Amino acid sequence: MKEFKDMHSSIRSRYLAIGVALFFLGFSVAVFAAPFSVVDDQGVVVVFDKPPQRVVSLLPSLTESVCALGKCDALVGIDRFSNWPKSIQNLPKLGGVGDVNIERIVQLKPDVVLLEKASPVIARLNSLGIQTFALDIKSMGDEDRALQKLDLVLGTTESARVWNQIQKEIMRANKQLSLQGKNIRVYFEINPAPYAAGGSSFIGEILSQLNLINIIPKSLGPFPKINPEFVVQAKPDVILLTESTTTDIQKRPGWNTIPAVSNNRICVFTSEQNDVLVRPGPRMGEAALIISQCIQEKMSSPR
């Protein structure tokens, strides 16, 4: 009689153990298979069953961010202007801003399409059953937020590392410039009309991170069309331009009185460098270094 009672309790505890084990197993499976949601920059709650395996990116900075987070191989399609890193250059090009190739996108059967908040094709893609994830990328803070959200979407945990890397590069750039002393006045021209990069633009943010004084005040907006007289009166120490906009800047009337022009402190960036400078992406540390490198060169050379 006693043996029967003992036998019952041992069987019961064994069943209990198996039951608990099964419960935990099932629970963990459920956890791994659970759908998750991330809020994109439009405020739309996007639900994923699992991290997307096929990703289309329609913005160069988003393409670069995805690759920086280590998910380059998940990309199946990019836009016409994405050109970094080299490994993605053979992916199908799906158009630019005004001419997105919607048919091709549908053919690629992506799990998610990453694009700009203001893109005109969001509604069309959604109506075709394609999941979109919209991000607003205009400033450094935007990219920080985007990296974190992409981490959640792609199921990676690299955003903090990437951001740290960026900060390190910016610090290095700052060190380069600290030897030149403070209060270097700069003027960044993006277009020979002339349109300048103001304080509130992405380039302007980089310039202020490097403690450079942008002669264009923040109040004028991100890319103001500026009266060239203003530049002459403001007398910047260095002028920053891209290759495609250099049209004899020294010959402009009255500009030979600007210290930057008379001392030949004009930084001309190639189109590859320009890509880095204008994209608020994971390479913004490199952007800071490009700028600081050139300024340090120009300021330390005798003439």
Next chain:
Amino acid sequence: MQKNYFLAKLSGLLILSTILVLLGTLLGSTGANWNALGPDQTILFDIRLPRSLGAYLAGALLGLAGGIAQSLFRNPLADPYLLGSASGALLGVGSILCFAYLGNSWLEIIGLNGGAFLGALIGVLASLLLAGGYRSSLRLLLSGVVISVILGAANSLFTFIRPDLFQSIQSFMLGNTTLMNWSGVAIMAIALFLCLAITSIISPVLDALSLGENTARTLGLPLDQLRLVFIGILALATGCAVAQTGLVAFVGLAAPHLVRKLSGGRQRVQLIFSCLGGGILLLGSDLIARTLFAPLEIPVGIVTAVLGGLYLLVLLKRTSFGGRS
């Protein structure tokens, strides 16, 4: 009796022009700056004076060209760009920008300004060739429209292939007086003098045209040759203006209408006044463009469209309410 009025009106327009040029030296990136000359101001004379004079001369060239276009084709909607000069200039600028990386010395000499000028001339030449000569006004007008459309499509294709150049081309399209220098002023002054002199001499043929082509011919005028000369002046004036300031809208169209009340129908007077009116319109617009939101600049083409358009609206309303007196 009528001659006196002419001199009075002419002086009035010239005085207004001088006032505007003087204002141009005072207004700039610091807003309305009424200070007397300071140490910095000498530099600003290097910038503001050529810019003001240049805007005036470009407007004068466009006004003259617009007046000629409207009188030659007897069409109130004609403007200096209608023979393909605008699209041609745009294509010229685009080509120079596109091939700039080649570093060819020819391209450097021509520069953007030269490219615009050559492009404008080529556009007009293409219209003449397509029309098979200058004998028929209607054919010329139609072929001008066709050439404009074709070259415009070529430009769109161009910006599609090279989107990085789009912003540079766009600033050309909206008109730009900001970087005018003394050599540009000199070129335009010479061109204006030439065009205005020739126009003043041969303008009676346009008066005769108002009686009909046949009548004009029987009055002993070499109509076809003179028509060709006028088209040449149109191309030259438009090309020079566009080369320096880009495609400023509306000045060529509006200036002749604005001065029509003053000219009493005589073509010689109408064309001279269109010239002065165009200069006043463009310089006035430039002053507003650089002062309103200083140091920000509004594209001058936008201001000319608003100013010219508003004044035309006022004129239209006045005639429709006043009826035919």
Next chain:
Amino acid sequence: MKTHQLSIYRGPCAILTDLNLNIPQGQWTSIIGPNGAGKSSLLQAMAGLLRHTGSLSLEGVELSTMTRKALAKKMAWLDQQGASSPEEFGDSLSVYDTVMLGRLPYQGWLHLPSEADHISVEKVLQQTDAWHLRYRPLQQLSGGERQRVLLARLLAVDSDILLMDEPLANLDPPHQADFLKWQGNLLAQGKTLVTVLHEIHFALRADHLIMLNKGRLHFQGSSQDPRTHQALIELFDGRIRLEKLGNDWVAIPS
């Protein structure tokens, strides 16, 4: 004016061929014919506006050898007037300036009016009773006033020969009467008139008739000549008959 084997071309096409005409001086010659016969083209060729082969001579001088200005002083042209074009763009030229345009053949390179030009303009404006209108813009005139101004412009050329293309079309009868009266005055001054008309009863008032049909000369002769009347009826395939009404001959559909 005489022509011999004259052919007139508009572009590559021959509009009229093999014309031998004789237009007497100091008289009124009228050119008539069915639509498309080439009446206006003949008149334009006489004014030197169309290419021709063969001989077209004026007082013995070949037209093609005359300079543009010399021809302009010899011949004045009055164009066909449209039905009503008061809103025509660019018609704000004053009456005085419009008439002054008639003096263009006499002016030098700069086309500045001389004293003689001013005198001439005043004279013709008085003649056509339009002097009081001289500062008004052309577009503000009524149809009849406009016709008078254009006639004044014609007279200002002070030429011996006046060529007029459908001058009476688009005028109401009172104005037509006025015009014919002025024409009579001009003939009395010894001028030669050549007009294109499609109104047969007006054409029959002329001294001389030239009939064109399908690009060829059908008949030319005096308007009082019965042979001319016969030719006229033939020209219109017998669909008209001519009746005398007072002093005038009238064409009535038969």
